[in-house]
Amino acid sequence: MSGEGDGNSGYRPEFVAALQLFACVSEAMHARGLQRPILVGGAAAEFWSHSAVTTGDFDICTTRQPELEEEMLRSGFVRPSGAGAMLKGWVHPDLRLGFEVVAEVPMDGNVEPARLRLIRPVGETALFRVICVEDLIADRMGQYASRSAPDRIDQARMLLSLHPDADMDYLERRTREESMGDYGVEDITG
């Protein structure tokens, strides 16, 4: 990591540090000829919303979990001693955060690979991947459609308001897919 701070980006310093670390691990994977892992979930929501969403846990997708864990070990991650069988993730004692591989591919493989974004974190030259904002919004709408998270439509609306340049055709298709056809873009903008 570069050790630089968050500058004027407005992101939380601890979030910037986490993404610098994720980028370094990602770059190490890339240097081995492997695909960079993909950031999803609450950390992706924090990234695209510029809001303090995550609680220190970073959800990651990769098809090469053993290699990723090798690189995480090299970067200072540890598997907590005495942790219960439920624990699948790794923690970084210095940055006080955790990474967990939640799937091999994002959103059951329904995202278009070309839509995955490549990001240069604040103060870092290494790059990482994250799902695009359209897929994140569609994910929120899928959770809303499942009735498990009624507040997610508000999140979808805020995200789309922040990203008026979103690809509406792709967002419409992905929202329909994630909500089993129940919702589309007009439900977000309406």
Place this chain on the structure above:
Amino acid sequence: MASKTSPAEGEGTIPETVIDMAELGQRLAARRKAANIPHLPRNAGMDRTPSKQALLDEIAKLGAKW
């Protein structure tokens, strides 16, 4: 500002745009201010899996304040 990676840097066969997080943050802050868009709430954790809760417990033991 977005930039392009070379094919060797990207993972496909064509150059790929790189999003600069610092620039994105400034752009989103300006957009939020101009359109009076509220912040997303902190993750309430209503549907956490056992593995996720176990990870959060370990993070808490480190004294993290996210």
